[in-house]
Amino acid sequence: MTGEAWPPLHAGRAWLSRYGPLLSRVVAAVLGGYGLAVLTTLAALALPTSRPEAALAGLLASFLVYAAAIIWVFAVRSAMRAWLGLCVAAAVLLPFAWVAR
Template structure:
């Protein structure tokens, strides 16, 4: 039981990197569609940029000083992208 509790922060970071990074990349991809310009180009740049955003999120998660700060940082970044994604989803 103690070994599982000791591995908790690491498992939390792995979950944050995998699921939180994916969610942040998906939000970024959708948010770029809200930008003015050609929709097909925005979709392409959103898809390409989502890989960069996901990679940076993974780096951020493992560079943060604690697992809670990693989740907090991902949440703040997601909240910043959410209004743009809502514009696309409501259209």
């Protein structure tokens, strides 16, 4: 025994620096995409149609938004840009969702 700690203390930082951005993208895709899909559904309720038609339109659009968010998260150069893009999209949809309440 050489007196070194096992596992090495730097092993956690190495794992985080290697897999952290990927884990961040996965969380952004799942949770951020879901959040955008919900905001899309709520924002569609502000459309000038009957409430059931607006809800159906929002539901259909939410599938497209969720898929586009997942593609966006893994297509951009960094995890930070992925989160920033999701936040910008949410900021655009939030006033419409607020009006629809």
